[in-house]
Amino acid sequence: MDRTKSLRRQMAAPPLRGPDSYGIAAEMARISVAAAFMLVGMAGRGAGIFENNCRACHGQSASGGVGPKVAKNPILKQQDLFWETVLHGRGPMPAWSTVLSEQDIADIHAWLLTR
Numbered sequence: 001m002d003r004t005k006s007l008r009r010q011m012a013a014p015p016l017r018g019p020d021s022y023g024i025a026a027e028m029a030r031i032s033v034a035a036a037f038m039l040v041g042m043a044g045r046g047a048g049i050f051e052n053n054c055r056a057c058h059g060q061s062a063s064g065g066v067g068p069k070v071a072k073n074p075i076l077k078q079q080d081l082f083w084e085t086v087l088h089g090r091g092p093m094p095a096w097s098t099v100l101s102e103q104d105i106a107d108i109h110a111w112l113l114t115r
């Protein structure tokens, strides 16, 4: 009886709010980016995914267009910045976290390293 009551109280508890919940969200984003590093990208697959989603702005062979040149861009070696930019976007650069899987992004990254 006591246990049921305590479970009910837990289920009725309001979601965390305030600075604490932002801390948790940031931590979860960090873990997700860290997990993405563990993926092995397949360059062959990444070529087609880049073609369909990124080429319009970043140009043929990622050599630049509306968006900056990504081939040989130092950001390719700064994995945290690369993932942050692609997952969540930056300025006019759209976010891809709801469009592409982390495997898709790892594949694009692997292909970009071959440019």
Ligand code: HEC
Pocket: 050, 053, 054, 055, 056, 057, 058, 066, 067, 068, 070, 073, 075, 082, 085, 086, 090, 091, 092, 093, 094, 096, 100, 108
């Ligand atoms: C609608 C146009 C557009 C599309 C589509 C697009 N980007 Fe971008 N991207 C940009 C712009 C513009 C920037 C520069 C953002 C800024 O002002 O910092 C950018 C920046 C970047 C950067 C950071 C470059 C740097 O030097 O800091 C990376 C990496 C990147 N894009 C990768 C991608 C990938 C991968 C895709 C496809 C999944 C993609 N972009 C699709 C427009 C686009």
